[in-house]
Amino acid sequence: MIIKAVETPQEKEQAYSVRTTVFVDEQHVPPDVEIDEFDKQAIHLIGYEAGVPIAASRVRFVDSYGKLERICVLKDQRGKSHGSRMIQAMEDIISKKGYVKAKLNAQTHAIDFYQRLGYDVVSEEFMDAGIPHVTMTKKLE
Template identity: 75%
Template sequence: MIINVVKTPQEKQDAIDIRATVFVEEQRVPPEVEIDEFDEQAIHLIGYEDDLPIAASRVRFVDSFGKLERICVVKNARGKSHGSELIQTMEDVIKKEGYAKAKLNAQTHATRFYQRLGYDIVSGEFMDAGIPHVTMTKQLS
């Protein structure tokens, strides 16, 4: 997979389309919740395989953390380590911006995935867009 920091309108549209497929269609997140006011200030990433968009995410900076958000991989590309690659690239972006800590709100079914990547659960369970989540953090080297 080739991961780009979004620079063109087409890359941005590809990222939005992947998020719509995974979150709005698959997980039934309302579109007005998925696309929010933070999209304009975020750094977006898009992953391509064979020139097809298959993964997307965004990074924002909140307090002393780089916050990983909207992490998704299309269904037919899951199980191939693309999510791990995307997280690593997001962490690289965070470090490049001068931050040493990462934070994310993980859907509870994905906590083991993030724990394998070094994230620790730091909150109780809460609901976001009707889906159970926990907050997780990681100290970046």
């Protein structure tokens, strides 16, 4: 998979399309919740396999953290380490901006995935868009 920061309107639309497929169509998140006001200030990433967009995410900087958000991989591409590679690309961006801490709100079914990547649960469970989540953090090298 080739991962790149979104630079063009077409790439942004491709990232939004992947997010819409995963979060709106598959997980039933309302479209106006999925595409929100924070998209304007975020760094968006898109992942391509054979030229086809299959993964997306965004990074924002909040307080002293780089915040990983909207991480998704199309269903037929899961289980191929694409998610781990997206996280690494996001962490690289955070580190290059001089931040040493990363934070994310994980859907509870994905806690083990993030723990394998070095993230620790730091909150009680809470609901976001009707889906149970926890906040997780990681100190970056």
